[in-house]
Amino acid sequence: MAAAYFVTGTDTEIGKTTIAAGLLHAARLAGLSTAAAKPVASGCEETAAGLRNGDALALLDECSLPLAYDEVNPLAFAPAIAPHLAAREAGVVLDIEALVAPVRRVLAKGADFCLVEGAGGWRVPLAGSASLSDLPIALGLPVILVVGVRLGCINHALLTAEAIRRDGLALAGWVANLVDPHTSRLEANLATLAERLPAPCLGRVPRLDEAAPAAVARHLDLSPLVTFVSQ
Structure with missing residues (x-):
């Protein structure tokens, strides 16, 4: 198995990085080499080494190939606002050209399993x-959708899947992340997602007291991705 995927979500703050780190950890447990990129991130903290983003650091921790922080997250902005607004305030032109080249360098590392995480939704x-969705289009990456399971998630998930398909990309799989475990009619909602999303479910991740990658990985299944790659 040697493949790369773009990770998107049904919204912001629905656990994309938690799931992405869990997927990377699961791949490492399966004996696969791993790499990741989060090409643009806002809400970064100033450190002695420069701006650092917690999500990008979490992904970097699950990369088995040697990667520098700036390779994983080449565009980092301090304000916790939409990336295009943060870039504008910093005087940076946030276009596809600024993102494609650094991601291609990560992909060129040749990891068995590589994830490129977006920011927010599709x-x-x-x-x-331009939209961030233009990045996986330019790179031809299949998509993994993280569904933040809560009221309204079915509509968000189906609209996102529809947009991915219309953009000419394959939805390789989706993960149900139970951000609201008290969602009314939870099982019925999950069944509807399974019936209507045109891709296999890679796992159902409960609300964890400690959402460490190892704990998340126990609820994920990479085998549908192996089948997807072989198609």
Whole structure:
């Protein structure tokens, strides 16, 4: 298995990084080499080494190949706001050209399993009329969708899957992340997602007291991705 995927979500703050780190950990347990990229991140903290993003650091921790922080997260912004607004305030043109080259360098490392994590949902704006969804389109990456399971998630998930398909990309799989474990009619909602999303479910992750990658990985199954790669 040697493959790369773009990780997106039904919204912001629904656990994309938690799931992505868990997937990377599961791949490492399966004996696969791993790499990751989060090409743009806002909400970064100033450190002695420069701006650092907690999500990017979590991904870096699960990379078995040697990667520098700036390779994983080449564009980092301090304000915890939409990336295109943070970039504008910093005087940076946030376009596809600024993202494609650094991600290609990570992909060129040749990891068995590589994840590229987006920011927010599928249509996060970049400069001009561009969207972050243009990045996986430019790279031809299949997509893993993290569904933040809560009221309204079915609509968000189906609209996102529809947009991915219309953009010409394959939905390789989806993960149910139970951000609200008290969601009314939980099992019925999960059944509806399974019936209507055109891809296999890679796992159902409960609300964990400690959402460490090892704990998340126990609820994930990479085998549908192996089948997807072989198609």
